[in-house]
Amino acid sequence: MKRRRLNLELLTCASRGHAPAEPEDLEGGADPVLVRWTPDGLCWQRCLRCDAWIPSRRERPARPAARPAAELVVPERGRELRDRYVLRLIALDRLFHFVLLGTAAVVVLLFTADRKRLSDPFYRVVDALQNGAGGLGARPGTGLAGEIEKAFQEPSTKLWFLGAVLAAYAVLEGVEAIGLWRGRRWAEYLTFVATTVLLAPEVWELTRRVSFFKVTALVVNIAVVVYLLYAKRLFGLRGGYPAQRREQARDSGRQALERAFP
Structure with a gap:
């Protein structure tokens, strides 16, 4: 079948x-x-x-042709159209990362700027949780409250640096998303390099704690790296960009129309 x-x-x-x-x-x-x-x-x-x-x-029409049939502009089809869809799927993934990282950067920077003003309400909430229900509240320094409490105790320079790194990473993901959506070759190289560099930290995170989202992110990033390297022929692999253009021309040109003649 x-x-x-x-x-x-x-x-x-x-x-x-x-x-x-x-x-x-x-x-x-x-x-x-x-x-x-x-x-x-x-x-x-x-x-x-x-x-x-x-x-x-x-x-x-009775008038002569405006241009020979061999010069007809054939829209994307075949391998070229498939590559366009795959690149735009990767672009959507990068756009999702851009939104998450950008939001995280804004939260960290705003928190650092107003940390003194936010500290009093936070500690009042923590005290209420710890002393509520007959003293059976959250234990000091544990859970989400404990993580936020640690953040209040971090030096401002460290938090500003973290916010700047998150913002820069968000911008990088946004640039990748725009370039991939528009099918730019430089965006393929940028995405490959950025994703490859981050594979090592992702593997290291899995050695500390395994989670479904971490495993999924690693698998997706490995698939992106393999696709860009093999299918898009980066760094001259499998003939490089010239071989890719010849392959796309065979699937999208006049010859492809004649081969697929119904």
């Missing part, structure tokens, strides 16, 4: 609309591979992305 695969071309056309070949771009207004006319005057235009044939009622 033949395994079905997700047809990204159909998915894209469903969201953006078809990209049919225009008779005005063809010599004589017709091309058996791209545009056909039936005896009753019905025009069938082939979508250059998903290969669907779209019927329409229109007059056959």
